[in-house]
Every structure is written in C-alpha cells, then in structure tokens.
Amino acid sequence: MEPDRHGVREVGDEALLLARCAPAWVARDRPAGCRAAIAGGARAIIMDDGFQNPSLAKDVSLVVVDGAYGFGNGRVMPAGPLREPVEAGLARADALVLIGADGAGIVERVGGDAPTALPILRARIMPGPEAARLAGKSVVAFAGIGNPERFFTTLRDIGCRVEQVRVFPDHYPYDSGEIESLRKDARALDALLVTTAKDLVRLPPAARDGIEVLTITVAWEDEAAVDDILERLMRHGC
Numbered sequence: 001m002e003p004d005r006h007g008v009r010e011v012g013d014e015a016l017l018l019a020r021c022a023p024a025w026v027a028r029d030r031p032a033g034c035r036a037a038i039a040g041g042a043r044a045i046i047m048d049d050g051f052q053n054p055s056l057a058k059d060v061s062l063v064v065v066d067g068a069y070g071f072g073n074g075r076v077m078p079a080g081p082l083r084e085p086v087e088a089g090l091a092r093a094d095a096l097v098l099i100g101a102d103g104a105g106i107v108e109r110v111g112g113d114a115p116t117a118l119p120i121l122r123a124r125i126m127p128g129p130e131a132a133r134l135a136g137k138s139v140v141a142f143a144g145i146g147n148p149e150r151f152f153t154t155l156r157d158i159g160c161r162v163e164q165v166r167v168f169p170d171h172y173p174y175d176s177g178e179i180e181s182l183r184k185d186a187r188a189l190d191a192l193l194v195t196t197a198k199d200l201v202r203l204p205p206a207a208r209d210g211i212e213v214l215t216i217t218v219a220w221e222d223e224a225a226v227d228d229i230l231e232r233l234m235r236h237g238c
Contacts, residue, residue: 016201064097070104090116097121128215135159138191144168163189179207
C-alpha cells in the first residue's frame with residue numbers, strides 16, 4: 001500500500017467495504033495473504049478482482065458482466081476495457097453473473113449452444129433502505145466510481161430530483177476542500193448532498209457528517225442456481 005496524496009497510508013475502498021461483511025485480508029502477494037487468512041481461521045476465501053491472477057488455483061470462478069455495457073468494444077487494453085480476450089477468459093469461468101437487463105447480447109453470446117456456453121446467473125441491483133427517505137428530495141450527487149451514471153440513474157429511479165452531479169475519477173481520494181465546495185453547491189440549491197458507500201469511505205472522517213449515502217444490494221433472480229454453483233466450493237474446502 002502506497003501513501004495517498006495526503007501522506008496517509010491506507011487500503012483501498014473495496015477492502016474497507018468488504019471488511020464490513022466478513023474478515024478481509026489485503027496482500028500484494030495473494031498466496032501469502034491466503035495462507036494468513038487460513039491461519040486466521042478462514043474455511044473459504046473469496047478473492048476480489050482475482051480472476052486474472054494466476055498465483056492461486058480457484059475452485060469456483062465467476063465473471064460479472066454489466067448487462068448494459070457488456071464487454072465494451074470487445075478489445076483488450078489499451079484499445080478497449082478488457083484485460084484478456086473474452087473467449088480466453090470465459091474458458092476458465094464456471095458461470096457468468098449478468099447484472100441487469102441484457103442490452104448487449106450477452107445471453108446469445110454466452111448461453112445455450114454458444115461455443116463459450118456457461119451457466120448464467122441473473123441478478124439486479126436494488127437500492128438500499130435509504131431510498132424511501134431520499135425519494136422526492138432534491139439532491140446534489142457526486143461519485144468517483146467506475147460507472148457513476150448508474151448511480152445517478154438509480155437516484156432518479158427512486159424519485160430523487162437530481163439538481164446537479166459531479167463526477168470524479170474512480171477511487172478518487174477526496175479532500176476537505178472539495179467536500180466543502182460540494183456542500184456550498186447543495187446549500188445554494190437547497191438540496192441534500194448524496195454519494196455512494198464506496199465514496200463515503202474515501203472521505204476524510206471529519207467531512208462525512210450530513211452527507212447522505214444510498215447503498216445498494218444484489219437481488220438474485222434464482223438463488224437456488226447460485227447455491228448449485230457454490231456447492232462445488234463447499235465440496236472442495238468446507
């Protein structure tokens with residue numbers, strides 16, 4: 001972990017969010033991190049962003065795809081968003097998790113009799129309980145995540161009047177001055193200041209008061225199908 005622009009040594013935002021759900025280990029050396037987790041009592045290990053990491057053998061590999069975005073332009077970086085060709089990656093996967101409506105032809109490409117056919121687990125993003133409180137309110141929204149437009153769209157879908165949006169780079173380390181500028185915009189518009197849970201953990205602790213957060217959860221279309229895939233993991237290690 002390198003010091004951020006404030007000189008503070010920190011872990012990433014995903015690790016902080018994952019630590020709220022279960023014990024989380026952060027390691028540059030994935031095998032060493034897994035050994036430490038096992039020594040700490042772990043019976044199963046879920047790797048975040050580990051699909052292309054060859055240093056560990058996986059019992060189950062899931063590829064998560066946004067139904068609207070799909071595989072982008074289908075090209076590998078820097079010409080596109082992919083880390084490897086689609087077919088090569090899918091050949092190592094046990095299932096594909098499709099988030100939201102399939103607007104990119106993913107089912108046709110991956111399901112049924114396709115050469116790269118995989119089980120498809122369908123899911124959708126659901127707003128958290130804060131949605132009821134935010135519905136009908138004027139908001140100034142800001143986000144530094146991979147797809148900020150999805151967050152802004154979710155706010156509109158739950159009934160918020162989105163008066164202004166500010167987009168920051170993914171994983172952006174906010175400072176107090178930037179947050180105060182956003183507060184001024186919100187006050188001028190008589191609006192609430194709202195962001196994502198992922199962004200909140202990157203705010204200076206003293207700057208978090210009064211900022212609303214809309215959380216999200218994943219709702220599975222067929223939870224039994226998910227259990228069937230995970231049964232392989234249970235047979236191997238648990």
